[in-house]
Amino acid sequence: MSAYERQMSGGTAPRRVLSHALLFALLCSTALVAASGNAAAFEIFGIKLWGSSEDEDADIVDPLRYAVTIEAPDADEDLAEKLENAxxxxxxEDRPVSGSLGLLAKARGDRDQLVAALYADARYEGVVIITIEGKPxxxxxxxxEFSGPQPIPVVINIATGxxxxxxxxxxxxDAAGLAxxxxxxxAxxxxxxxxxxxxxxxxxxxxxxxxxxLAKVTEREIVADHATSTLDVTLTxxxxxxxGYGDTTVEGTEKVDRDFTEYMTGLKRGRQYSPEEVDEARDRLLGLEVFNSVTLKEADSLDADGNIPIGVEVSERKPRYFGLGGTFSNTEGLGLQGYWGxxxxxxxxxxxxIEGKISGIGSNELTELNYNAGIMFEKPGVVGPASKFFAGANTVLEHPDAYDRFSVKGNTGLSYDLDRQQTVSAEVALDYSKITDSFGKHTYLIASIPLRYVYDNRDNRLNPTTGFRALAYAEPSYDVLNGAAFVKLRGEGSAYQALDAxxxxxxxxxxxxxxxxxAGLQDVPADRR
Incomplete structure (x- = not known):
């Protein structure tokens, strides 16, 4: 039992109920919050370019600096790292607190965090003792009041147990039948x-x-048996x-249509409730890219018809955005790009x-610069919440090593999310191009029907650590000007697996x-080979 627990419970016991402590441990382990004031100094990559620590102290009332030593001799390397992170x-440590009261408050909060970290590692006999200037x-x-020379020494002694x-x-x-x-x-x-x-x-x-x-845990009894170092768990x-679903109410919309937001949840009144569908509704609303945050909350009780009302809370993003950028290399010259949306x-x-890009400035003749400009439009929910209509047009003038190409292309189509992991799409496209390559000069007018299937169960699409993504793609095409017909097929897959916890x-x-x-190679446009 930690010193803090002894203080709260008034003594030690061979068996203790820990339900509240476990809840607190989870809250601490999932929501560690640190506050900091505005800094007048400027620092990058740990190097202070101007300003000083005195500038930072000026923003804090009665700044008090301290130095921390953590002593956990029984902890292995992994646990020691977890304790330090908690x-x-x-x-x-490098930021002063506001006076002695600030240091006391921070130390008391730290003890709670460290006890939570011990509980998270199943160390229910852990002892956390914090001393300031040598006093517990x-x-x-x-x-x-801590009036000694700064930094004030703070020692955290942890016996993990x-x-x-x-x-x-x-x-x-109702969980009695579950294993x-x-x-x-x-056990x-x-x-x-x-x-x-x-x-x-x-x-x-x-x-x-x-x-x-409305399923919930109504009673929780968690008892630590110190004689056997076991934890007995009883859940009622x-x-x-x-x-089924009741009424869906939406709050927080400003410029986005409220009825449309409700429609895009896809939660039809009377259909049987499913937590997975609720998760899908939240993901679908976030996927609209018009909301900063989306929260779906189920009511605490059923309505008069025996259905569960669903509340949706959203906060909107700024609707307009734009960007400008540039690149430079000694082989490809200067490149400029911009977009507005x-x-x-x-x-x-x-x-x-709407976006545009130009590259090759300075390395090519003006007649050999590369240009790309396009416009894209999307409208979600055209044939159900899981659908999206899209259309676009773009023009390209490029001069890679293998060919020169001028192209004007338009496309329109529809995509549909079968579920959270599967998406299908189909479109029609028309591409007019003039290409000069090793086969000579050619003019094409390609009509095609791109078809796509994607399966994606990665845990994070931007930074995946587990799961895989598979793509199947087919594009039947016909050259209206030259009479050539061909089908482009492609399949690809990527897999991810974390090697450490x-x-x-x-x-x-x-x-x-x-x-x-x-079709033969010479009948297929160079950019499609």
């Missing part, structure tokens, strides 16, 4: 606070997937009735984007295959 005192935190009066494992597991109430092992609650298994609460959330989720939106769960053109998340190292693999069927 310490706000350590993280903010619990012995200091609320108005203690043994690592607990799960003991007796009991699921009661704890299916949710990671196994002898991981007893960390995060693991226990994750299992609890999984049990509730399993019941909600049966269409029970109320499943609640099966229900609107995310909510007519109030229903219609997107318009922190996902610092990720193994990524990619493979692709393609072919053109139905």
């Amino acid at each position: 310490s706000a005192l350590k993280d903010d 935190l619990d012995d200091l009066p609320p108005d203690a 043994p690592k607990f494992t799960l003991g007796d597991i009991r699921l009661e109430g 704890g092992a299916d949710f990671g609650l196994i 002898g298994g991981d007893a960390g606070s995060g693991a226990v609460l994750k299992a609890e959330a999984s049990i509730v989720r399993a019941l909600k997937e049966e269409g029970r939106p 769960v109320a499943a609640g009735p099966v229900a 609107h995310r909510n053109l007519f109030g229903r998340a219609e997107k318009l984007r 922190a996902s610092k190292f990720v193994l990524a693999e990619r493979a692709a295959i393609g072919s053109i069927i139905g």
